[in-house]
Amino acid sequence: MTADAAGAVVAGAVDRQRRTVRADRAIVSAGIVGLGVGALLFWQFALGLIIDTRYVSTPLEIARSIVALAADGSLLRNAQATLGEVTIGYLIGVGIGLAGALLLLMSTGGYEILEPYLLAFYSIPKIALAPLLTMWFGLGPTPKVVLAALMVFFIVFINTVAGVRAVDRSLVDVVRVMGARRLTTLRVVLLPAAAPAIAAAIRVTFARAMVGAVLAELIASSEGLGYLVMRASRQFDIASMFAGVVVIASIVMVVNLVIAAAERRLFPWASGTVHG
Amino acid sequence: MSTSAPAVRFQSVYKAFIARERAAQPILALEDISFVANPGEFVSLVGPSGCGKSTCLNLVAGLTAPSAGLVEHQGARVSGVNTKVGYITQDDNLLPWRSLVGNVELGLEFRGVPAPERRRRARELIDVVGLIGFEHHYPHELSGGMRKRASIVRTLVYDTDVVLMDEPFGPLDAQTRVILQAELQNLWQRSRPSVLFVTHDLVEAIALSDRIIVFTNRPGTIKREYRVDLPRPRDIFHIHETPGFSDLYDALWADIRAEIGAAHAPVAGERIA
Numbered sequence: 001m002t003a004d005a006a007g008a009v010v011a012g013a014v015d016r017q018r019r020t021v022r023a024d025r026a027i028v029s030a031g032i033v034g035l036g037v038g039a040l041l042f043w044q045f046a047l048g049l050i051i052d053t054r055y056v057s058t059p060l061e062i063a064r065s066i067v068a069l070a071a072d073g074s075l076l077r078n079a080q081a082t083l084g085e086v087t088i089g090y091l092i093g094v095g096i097g098l099a100g101a102l103l104l105l106m107s108t109g110g111y112e113i114l115e116p117y118l119l120a121f122y123s124i125p126k127i128a129l130a131p132l133l134t135m136w137f138g139l140g141p142t143p144k145v146v147l148a149a150l151m152v153f154f155i156v157f158i159n160t161v162a163g164v165r166a167v168d169r170s171l172v173d174v175v176r177v178m179g180a181r182r183l184t185t186l187r188v189v190l191l192p193a194a195a196p197a198i199a200a201a202i203r204v205t206f207a208r209a210m211v212g213a214v215l216a217e218l219i220a221s222s223e224g225l226g227y228l229v230m231r232a233s234r235q236f237d238i239a240s241m242f243a244g245v246v247v248i249a250s251i252v253m254v255v256n257l258v259i260a261a262a263e264r265r266l267f268p269w270a271s272g273t274v275h276g
Numbered sequence: 277m278s279t280s281a282p283a284v285r286f287q288s289v290y291k292a293f294i295a296r297e298r299a300a301q302p303i304l305a306l307e308d309i310s311f312v313a314n315p316g317e318f319v320s321l322v323g324p325s326g327c328g329k330s331t332c333l334n335l336v337a338g339l340t341a342p343s344a345g346l347v348e349h350q351g352a353r354v355s356g357v358n359t360k361v362g363y364i365t366q367d368d369n370l371l372p373w374r375s376l377v378g379n380v381e382l383g384l385e386f387r388g389v390p391a392p393e394r395r396r397r398a399r400e401l402i403d404v405v406g407l408i409g410f411e412h413h414y415p416h417e418l419s420g421g422m423r424k425r426a427s428i429v430r431t432l433v434y435d436t437d438v439v440l441m442d443e444p445f446g447p448l449d450a451q452t453r454v455i456l457q458a459e460l461q462n463l464w465q466r467s468r469p470s471v472l473f474v475t476h477d478l479v480e481a482i483a484l485s486d487r488i489i490v491f492t493n494r495p496g497t498i499k500r501e502y503r504v505d506l507p508r509p510r511d512i513f514h515i516h517e518t519p520g521f522s523d524l525y526d527a528l529w530a531d532i533r534a535e536i537g538a539a540h541a542p543v544a545g546e547r548i549a
Contacts, residue, residue: 174365184386193373195373
């Protein structure tokens with residue numbers, strides 16, 4: 001009898017809490033959609049009253065331009081070119097960044113010796129190297145790949161080193177006393193502990209790889225999304241320029257979502273809340 | 277007397293270190309420390325904060341070296357990390373990305389014990405501390421007491437002859453502490469390693485130990501040693517009703533209070549509120 005009463009109270013409370021959560025979520029979703037739609041409507045119908053639409057185009061024109069670019073195949077061709085450069089550059093940057101960090105961490109004093117040079121390298125705005133890379137490697141995909149890799153390498157490198165160095169000393173000590181040798185400690189403690197920092201670096205650097213490749217394309221290229229934007233700009237085709245930008249941003253967003261999902265899958269402890 | 281070497285021996289051990297790179301004065305943490313822990317003996321180290329008790333454990337574990345003197349484990353000088361002792365730290369230091377059983381198996385894994393035997397030995401001890409059913413939970417899914425049990429069996433599972441414990445029950449609530457003290461006594465009696473146990477809790481020290489070593493303020497020296505002759509196995513939950521408990525507690529507390537008093541004695545001219 002009393003058990004039934006308690007059950008009813010619990011069920012009621014759970015029900016109310018669920019409804020509150022659902023209502024809160026609905027408000028947030030409505031806000032997100034509303035803001036986006038509002039901005040687009042403003043751009044479409046009201047922005048022209050303030051600024052000449054020749055300079056800012058309109059969402060509908062941009063959409064039409066994307067459809068046209070898709071229809072004649074140039075969107076796919078150029079997106080493929082850019083995505084190829086970005087992917088190769090990104091993988092090279094991540095690989096060298098990870099491998100370099102691990103090698104230095106295994107050595108004694110290696111990181112300390114290289115640190116000032118690495119920081120000097122970090123201070124160079126990589127973008128400023130784009131014209132130089134174009135001179136060295138020509139108009140093909142190579143300078144794009146190199147710039148994308150440079151944009152990625154340092155971030156992955158420094159985050160791997162910092163992540164491993166931030167691991168709780170006492171955790172490492174305990175595992176060493178338990179009998180783990182140097183390489184075992186790296187595998188069992190240091191890398192898993194640093195994995196969230198490394199994974200975050202690997203996730204955020206994809207956008208940087210895209211910046212590097214597109215930028216190199218803007219300097220000099222005959223294909224790619226950057227080339228598409230550049231060509232449109234020479235023709236004063238604002239809608240197509242925006243179309244290129246929208247496509248670039250969409251690719252980065254989709255890839256980020258995929259990497260973030262993989263991250264949650266691989267490192268569940270990093271996102272899990274810690275209970276008392 | 278048996279001829280076997282003591283499990284742990286400190287002989288005129290000094291430990292000095294500099295707190296910061298440009299610190300003017302080095303800190304003397306330990307001064308002329310000599311004591312032994314015999315095989316199977318449970319020895320507690322008590323004393324005021326910062327008196328170097330934990331440093332003693334780090335010396336036995338080989339995580340730090342003495343500035344002078346000798347630290348021996350089973351008759352051999354400790355130099356470099358000593359993997360032949362177990363070390364249970366104040367924080368549970370479980371690996372967050374490994375399940376409970378994965379953490380407990382760690383030491384066996386490092387020793388190359390084959391997987392089926394690892395599983396069997398880990399399960400056996402997990403059972404003793406009542407954590408069956410939680411083997412595949414991750415540390416963040418366990419309560420503080422459960423994590424502490426896990427960290428204790430993780431160290432006991434690979435059967436070292438010496439176990440170091442640094443205030444293992446410090447962060448726990450009062451009820452959980454007493455329950456875990458009783459469980460520790462049971463676990464210890466299964467394999468009877470020598471234990472060096474650092475604690476601030478005098479009741480805990482009396483309840484668990486064969487011998488209690490009282491340290492002075494920094495630089496830590498040994499002030500006195502007490503033998504705890506209460507019969508075993510002890511009823512941890514009612515230890516304060518055991519004959520002989522009060523006298524020992526009062527004597528220990530008088531020693532510790534004198535040390536705390538010495539550290540906080542008012543300087544000449546200072547007004548006492």
